Amino acid sequence: MKTIVVSALILVSGIGLSFKTLTETWMPDNTKYSVKISSSKFEGIFKGLKTNIHFDETKPEQASIEASIEAETINTGNGLRNKHAKQGIEAAKYPTIRVVSTAISGKGNQFEFVGKLTIKETKRELKFLFQFMRLSPSEGLFNGTFTVKPSDFNIKKSGTPESFIVTLNIPVTK
Amino acid sequence: MKWKSGLMHGLLSAAVASVAAIIYNILYTKAFIVDFSAVLNTGGTIFSSTLGCVLMAVGYIMITGRYGTKWAGYLNLGYVLLSFVSILGLFSFHLPLEIESPELFPGLAIPMHFFPALSFMAFAPFFNYWKEEQ
Incomplete structure (x- = not known):
């Protein structure tokens, strides 16, 4: 019995290990990435990107992507608007904006991200197309664009645009 | 004579306003690390x-x-009013997104908008706009 349990544990840990080695772990280049929002009223950027990216373009179904940004870092280029935006997303109370994948599919350098976007602790499904370009064996670039409706996340401060376009440009290294 | 004296007044005021603005910029930048x-x-x-001082x-x-010369007072009021109006745009001014702490920008730029008028009015009594009428 003991032998069976030990064998099962070795098998399970072996499967876990082989799964991790099948995907590649990427780290963002913290000096070059951009997380940009734009609307009819203004543009802005976020900083404080943290990621946990396991992605191999030849096996996208095994990929997993988690990323977060710090809500307090929003910069629209205008102090009053920054204050307004931080109040809208309640950055002090909800300091993190997060995306987590549930499924990734695609081929070549075009992929589809399906997952959850969390703003103000409100989760909504997120689906968008993104590109991954391998620049060298240890360097790559993620590009993607999606739309966010603030009202879906209970952001109702007056003056908030109906929707934002979020543009991601994230150089990564292994 | 009036043109020469007036332009001297403008240029001297501009020099003093520029030096004041540059010193203020250095102090502000170091104090707030921006x-x-x-x-x-x-x-x-x-x-x-x-430009501001020469136009004045x-x-x-x-x-x-x-x-x-009694109109100098009205002009001074006009210059002060224009200085006030000029700061309104700073509150809606959008800096490039890579510049951090844009909320500190008005604190730097607003006082600078008053330096030319302050400097110009401070030096006005030393120039002979008044003497020619006497």
Whole structure:
């Protein structure tokens, strides 16, 4: 019995290990990435990107992507608007904006991200197309664009645009 | 004589306003650890101070020359009003997104908008707009 349990544990840990080695772990280049929002009223950027990216373009179904940004870092280029935006997303109370994948599919350098976007602790499904370009064996670039409706996340401060376009440009290294 | 004296007044005021603005910029930048040099640099500060002070001098020369020196007071009021109006745009001014802490930009730029008028009015009594009427 003991032998069976030990064998099962070795098998399970072996499967876990082989799964991790099948995907590649990427780290963002913290000096070059951009997380940009734009609307009819203004543009802005976020900083404080943290990621946990396991992605191999030849096996996208095994990929997993988690990323977060710090809500307090929003910069629209205008102090009053920054204050307004931080109040809208309640950055002090909800300091993190997060995306987590549930499924990734695609081929070549075009992929589809399906997952959850969390703003103000409100989760909504997120689906968008993104590109991954391998620049060298240890360097790559993620590009993607999606739309966010603030009202879906209970952001109702007056003056908030109906929707934002979020543009991601994230150089990564292994 | 009035033009020469008036332009001297404008240029001297501009020089003093520029020096004041540059010193204030250095102090502010060090105190708040910010860098707005991409939008507010020494060349731009000197140019805008010079333009403002020379225009004020031209206004003095033309208006006081035509209507008398008592109009200098109205001009001063106008210059102060224009200085106030000029700061309104700073609150809606959008800095490039890579510049951090844009909320600190008005604190740097607003006082600078008053330096040319302050400097110009401080030096006005030393120039002979008044003597020619006596």
